[in-house]
Amino acid sequence: MRILVTGGAGFIGSNLVWALVAAGHDVGVIDDLSTGSPANLHPSAWFRTVDILDDSLESLVREFAPEAVVHLAAQSSVSVSISDPERDHAVNAEGTRRVALAARQAGARRMLSASSAAVYGEPAELPLREISPKAPINPYGASKLEAEAILAEVLRGSDTDFASMRFSNVYGPRQNSEGEGGVVAIFSGAIAADRPPVIFGDGKQTRDFIFVGDIVGAIVAALFGEKPLALDGPDGPAYNISTGTEISVNDLVRVLRSVAGYLGPIESAPARVGDIERSSLSPGKAAAEFGWKATSELEQGLSLTWSWFESQRP
Ligand SMILES: NC(=O)c1ccc[n+]([C@@H]2O[C@H](COP(=O)([O-])OP(=O)(O)OC[C@H]3O[C@@H](n4cnc5c(N)ncnc54)[C@H](O)[C@@H]3O)[C@@H](O)[C@H]2O)c1
Structure with a gap:
C-alpha cells in the first residue's frame, strides 16, 4: 500500500515508517524537521521537508498519491502549547x-x-472511555480535541474513511529525552548520561504507559482493517490506543532501574503544578472494532528502550 506519514521523522512516526517499509509498503514522509531528526528518516522512503501549513502541501500529497495517510505531525509539547x-x-x-x-x-x-x-x-472516571467527559487542561489538549472535530468536519461523507487515535503515554526507542519528552525517555537519558533521574512529587502518580511497538501495531491494524472506522454516534471516529493499565512512576522507575542495571540514586523534586494524579484509558473499542490489543510487557518494552538509549551513548 502507498502510505503517507506526516511527522515521519519524529519519535512515533519514524518507528512506524521503519516498520511499514520493512513490511514492503511504499512509504512517503512529510516533516518540517522542527522536532524530528534527519537521522530518523528511512533512506528508501519518499521524503519532503515541508511545514503542513505550507501552501505546497496539497500538491505534494497529490504527487505522492497515497492510498492512506497517517497524520502524526504536530506541535507535541504541552509546555510549548502554554508558551x-x-x-x-x-x-x-x-x-x-x-x-x-x-x-x-x-x-x-x-x-x-x-x-x-x-x-x-x-x-472523571478510570479507565477513561472514548465517551468520557473531555475537559482539556492545557492548549495542547484543546487543540488535539479541536483537531478531532476538524477531521470529521472535512472527511465525513467523503470517500476517505477516518479515525482519531487517542494515544496514552508512549515510550520507546528514538523518543527525545531533552525538554519534556516522556518520563521514560527523560529517565533513560539521565541514566545513560550518568545523571540521577528525578521523580516529581511522591512518584505515586500513575499513567497508562504504552510501548511504541504497540502504537505501530494499532496503526497497522486500523489501516488494514476491513470495517469502516468513522462510526456514527458519540465519539464514533475516536479510539483510545492504550493498555488500560495504570502504572505508577515509582513502579516504572523500579523496572527501568533493573533493566538498566542502574545502582545510583534517584532524586526527588516537588510535584509539578498541572500534573494529573492518575490516568488510564480503556482500549476496548479498538479491540472490538479492529481487533487490536497491546501485547508488550512493561519490562520487555523498557528493556528495548534502554538498549536504544545505551546505544546512543557517545
Ligand atoms: N509521544 C506521546 O506520548 C504521544 C501521546 C499522545 C499523542 N501523541 C501524538 O502523536 C504524534 C507523534 O508524536 P511524537 O511523540 O512522535 O512527537 P514528535 O515531536 O517526535 O514528532 C512530531 C513530528 O512532527 C514534525 N512536525 C511538527 N510540526 C510540523 C509541521 N508544522 N509540519 C510538518 N511536520 C511537523 C516534527 O518535526 C516531528 O518529526 C503527535 O501528533 C503527538 O501529539 C504523542
Whole structure:
C-alpha cells in the first residue's frame, strides 16, 4: 500500500515508517524537521521537508498519491502549547484541516490522525472511555480535541474513511529525552548520561504507559482493517490506543532501574503544578472494532528502550 506519514521523522512516526517499509509498503514522509531528526528518516522512503501549513502541501500529497495517510505531525509539547498557544493551535488544529483536505483531494481511502489522552484532562472516571467527559487542561489538549472535530468536519461523507487515535503515554526507542519528552525517555537519558533521574512529587502518580511497538501495531491494524472506522454516534471516529493499565512512576522507575542495571540514586523534586494524579484509558473499542490489543510487557518494552538509549551513548 502507498502510505503517507506526516511527522515521519519524529519519535512515533519514524518507528512506524521503519516498520511499514520493512513490511514492503511504499512509504512517503512529510516533516518540517522542527522536532524530528534527519537521522530518523528511512533512506528508501519518499521524503519532503515541508511545514503542513505550507501552501505546497496539497500538491505534494497529490504527487505522492497515497492510498492512506497517517497524520502524526504536530506541535507535541504541552509546555510549548502554554508558551505559544497560537502556534500550537495553528499546527495541531489548522494543520489537521490542511492534511485532511489534502488526503481527500488525493483520493486516499483512509486517514488516521494522532490525538491524545490530553483531550480528557483530569479524568472523571478510570479507565477513561472514548465517551468520557473531555475537559482539556492545557492548549495542547484543546487543540488535539479541536483537531478531532476538524477531521470529521472535512472527511465525513467523503470517500476517505477516518479515525482519531487517542494515544496514552508512549515510550520507546528514538523518543527525545531533552525538554519534556516522556518520563521514560527523560529517565533513560539521565541514566545513560550518568545523571540521577528525578521523580516529581511522591512518584505515586500513575499513567497508562504504552510501548511504541504497540502504537505501530494499532496503526497497522486500523489501516488494514476491513470495517469502516468513522462510526456514527458519540465519539464514533475516536479510539483510545492504550493498555488500560495504570502504572505508577515509582513502579516504572523500579523496572527501568533493573533493566538498566542502574545502582545510583534517584532524586526527588516537588510535584509539578498541572500534573494529573492518575490516568488510564480503556482500549476496548479498538479491540472490538479492529481487533487490536497491546501485547508488550512493561519490562520487555523498557528493556528495548534502554538498549536504544545505551546505544546512543557517545
Ligand atoms: N509521544 C506521546 O506520548 C504521544 C501521546 C499522545 C499523542 N501523541 C501524538 O502523536 C504524534 C507523534 O508524536 P511524537 O511523540 O512522535 O512527537 P514528535 O515531536 O517526535 O514528532 C512530531 C513530528 O512532527 C514534525 N512536525 C511538527 N510540526 C510540523 C509541521 N508544522 N509540519 C510538518 N511536520 C511537523 C516534527 O518535526 C516531528 O518529526 C503527535 O501528533 C503527538 O501529539 C504523542
